[in-house]
Amino acid sequence: MAEVDAAKSLMGLLNGITQKLYYDRSDVTEELLRRELFAHLPHEEFRALHERMRGLLKSIATADMDHAQLEAFLTAQTRRQAGGGVTAEQAAALSRFWKSQRVRVRESLLAQSRWEPGLRGLSWRVDLRTAARGEADPGGPVALVELELGRAGQDSQFVCLEFDESKVNQLLKKMSDIQESIDGIAHRS
Template identity: 65%
Template sequence: MADADSQRCVSALLNGITQRLYYGNTEITEEFLKNELYAEMTEDEFRALHDKMRSLLKSIASADMDQAQLEAFLTAQTRKQGGGAVSPEQAAALARFWKTHRSRVRESLLAQSRWEPALRGLKWRVDLHTSASRGQVSSSPVALVELELGRTGESSEFVCVEFDEQKVNLVLKKMAELQESIDSIVHRS
């Protein structure tokens, strides 16, 4: 296969993998890609190539590599010994593909990682309670928090919560514990 043909097939393979992996196009299957692009390859050869390209693409996408990072990564991949090495044609196709598709893949990853309904907005203020429920006068501060929640393409719902000083301290304590848990996980890896 000529270099241009090889790069074209690798680019098409990367596009097919991206369509399925990041854009949810279930019509693009491994079998379809093999029959359309690499009909002359055995199943095992194609599976090895497909898995290698998919793995590389996932690594590049999860790191959201810029051009300098990508160049260093691909250089390291081409210098590998054995079956895991990337050919210069494959590296060139990956670089060209990522330059074109980086922003769209990133948007897809962000969309896949969002929880629904999402927090769209938050407003808060501190007020003084001037009267209590039984006519008693109280001047304790309260925090009023308004959360705007909604799903993509739908109108928002609003939730209003009132916290006294004790509840605010409890929420802050829980948030600190959550931050400590996240930090311990991040620093372990």
């Protein structure tokens, strides 16, 4: 019976940590979890358990571990010595918890990583101006770009941009510079 209660408390702890980390529940505090689930544990012992489970959940979520990766990771964690590892019961609870929560945590992480408003659509065309009466030079081609921007669950907003040839070249140069910076960072990692 005590083993069942311990497993339920650990699942509650994992759920509480996930609520705080991935679902922005600021009302779920470390103290609340200790008081509700592990009141019998000394404060420092609970803090160590909380931090260990929090760290493991972050590692599992960041890697978006599938079943095989999770089992290998948890097996390695159960073999660790000196306070950093987990018991077989804790590993089993982590495995059950992750199997039931993986999709929701992944969706939450994706939602947190999106910029708002987001780009929903882009359309463009190039127009050639014609000379008006009495105008000798109509000018060069003009690129018209329409961006559709929006937040989740809201109507789109549209932004129209007009570029002459020099502005298009400046934009392409800036985009090339950004790509070089990204490539430089990606190759260093």
